[in-house]
Amino acid sequence: MRYVSLISIAVITLLLATPCAGGERLRVGVGAGKILIKESSKQQLHEDLYSLGLQVGWDLMTIKQTTFGLDAEGSVPISSGSTDEGGQWRLWTAGLYGSANIGQDSIYLRLKLGLIYENLRVENAATVANEDVGLSAGLAMGARPSRRIYIEIGGTVVDANLGQVHALVGWRP
Secondary structure, three states, X not given: OHHHHHHHHHHHHHXXXXXXXXXXXXXXXXXXXXEEEOHHHHHOEEOOEEEEEEEEEEEEEEEOOEEEEEEEEEEEEOOOEEEOOOXXXXXXXXXXXXXXXXXXXXXXEEEEEEEEEEEEEEEOOOEEEEEEEEEEEEEEEEEOOOOOEEEEXXXXXXXXXXXXXXXXXXXXX
16 A cells, blocks of 8 residues: 555645646546456456546656656546456556657647556455556547547556556546
8 A cells, every 4th residue: 555655645746736837737637447357367357347547647848749747547446346256356556657648739649658556356255455566558549629628548558467448538727
């Protein structure tokens, strides 16, 4: 849980620093996603599960048509998957990424690379929680229907066995 605390500190820092730096740099998004399981791992975990997520980002600089930034993201499960032994599994994630938005003002491609904390909790006769921190990458397509609103559809690699696809709606204050 100490990693979640570090990411929380990063998010709070971004929120506090933004009024000083100009509101256009801040991005806040909420979305829903589906956790996907690699086929070879489906022997133990069944049924992909669904999650809700929060994204807070801060644009650092723009060079030509590429905007570089920092993103903090987290997701919590809103459903459970089943296990071989009749139990359930859930996944919580929190990540801190460097990001690059490539494209025009109205349509863009977001690339991200960073660290992700994952807490995979399997509840059978005995509850087992596996925590891990690792490298993560993601890709999203986005559109800005207005100057303040953005919409994204994308995916993130959680680890070698799990991934996440998501859709989110965001706002720039």
